[in-house]
Amino acid sequence: MNKKTPVMEGKHITVRFGEGCEYCREHIELEKGRCPVCHTIWAVRDVNFQLYPGEILGIVGESGSGKSTLLKTLYFDQPATSGEALLSLYQDGKTNFLEVSSQQKRYLRNHLMGMVYQNPMLGLRMKLSSGANVAEKLIAAGNRKADSMIARSEELLQHVEIPTERLRDQPLVFSGGMQQRVQISKAIANNPPILLLDEVTTGLDLSVQAKVLDLIRSIQKELGIAMMVVSHDLAVIRMMSDRTMVMLGGRVVEEGLTDQILEDPLHEYTQTLVSSLL
Numbered sequence: 540m541n542k543k544t545p546v547m548e549g550k551h552i553t554v555r556f557g558e559g560c561e562y563c564r565e566h567i568e569l570e571k572g573r574c575p576v577c578h579t580i581w582a583v584r585d586v587n588f589q590l591y592p593g594e595i596l597g598i599v600g601e602s603g604s605g606k607s608t609l610l611k612t613l614y615f616d617q618p619a620t621s622g623e624a625l626l627s628l629y630q631d632g633k634t635n636f637l638e639v640s641s642q643q644k645r646y647l648r649n650h651l652m653g654m655v656y657q658n659p660m661l662g663l664r665m666k667l668s669s670g671a672n673v674a675e676k677l678i679a680a681g682n683r684k685a686d687s688m689i690a691r692s693e694e695l696l697q698h699v700e701i702p703t704e705r706l707r708d709q710p711l712v713f714s715g716g717m718q719q720r721v722q723i724s725k726a727i728a729n730n731p732p733i734l735l736l737d738e739v740t741t742g743l744d745l746s747v748q749a750k751v752l753d754l755i756r757s758i759q760k761e762l763g764i765a766m767m768v769v770s771h772d773l774a775v776i777r778m779m780s781d782r783t784m785v786m787l788g789g790r791v792v793e794e795g796l797t798d799q800i801l802e803d804p805l806h807e808y809t810q811t812l813v814s815s816l817l
């Protein structure tokens with residue numbers, strides 16, 4: 540695959556909560572993304588992006604800026620209002636995958652994309668064993684051989700430093716950092732080329748946070764997975780991402796190489812974010 544061909548591309552993606560009205564359709568520059576007349580929330584507005592093979596694309600912005608909604612839309616947890624998204628490995632990148640059948644969506648979730656949520660309860664079945672959580676993902680991709688699934692689950696959990704003797708333990712009894720590591724192993728179980736990560740270290744202790752971020756980076760280097768990393772924390776984005784998009788009120792207000800954005804932020808909001816790092 541050519542480095543210049545994105546593995547995933549979003550075009551004019553908009554997600555709105557509410558019906559919208561004449562006023563907000565005409566005043567699409569609304570500062571905070573909420574219509575003062577009909578109270579519709581324009582959570583994601585006309586977002587375009589490219590995710591290139593093997594890169595980490597960071598998405599940063601304040602709470603409510605639309606970061607999670609964008610990721611949820613790409614993973615079919617939230618329908619898009621309009622716009623399209625393409626995957627180079629799906630129907631030659633010619634089909635808007637946001638609008639395919641639920642069977643096709645399941646295929647994409649099980650083969651081409653993995654998701655790691657801030658809240659492990661969304662990504663894991665807390666009362667199944669950790670091994671069964673990973674195996675569930677393997678089964679969803681058509682795997683039926685018990686022996687090979689157990690071996691693969693063990694391998695994946697070892698990879699994220701969950702000891703084999705804890706394979707039968709429920710994530711419920713794990714620490715927050717361990718739960719995130721089980722989620723990561725489940726999300727990469729079927730070798731997807733794309734991993735979506737939504738505030739995966741928010742709420743963890745700083746040392747645990749650093750360990751999980753290190754793990755994600757090492758997985759990215761080793762497996763060459765392209766990742767979209769959402770965080771409200773620019774320090775996390777600085778540590779993780781090659782390129783960064785800055786969101787505000789549902790819009791992308793700035794994007795570019797992370798180093799460049801940190802050194803020379805152009806948008807006023809990004810300048811405030813960067814100065815808070817110093």
Ligand SMILES: Nc1ncnc2c1ncn2[C@@H]1O[C@H](COP(=O)(O)OP(=O)(O)OP(=O)(O)O)[C@@H](O)[C@H]1O
Pocket residue numbers: 556580581582600601602603604605606607608609738771
């Ligand atoms: N299901 C929903 N119904 C109505 N409004 C929603 C829904 N989900 C999100 N929103 C609104 O959409 C906007 C964007 O939310 P989103 O969660 O994407 O922001 P965010 O940048 O990820 O912030 P946070 O990090 O706090 O989750 C917010 O105003 C939020 O209240």
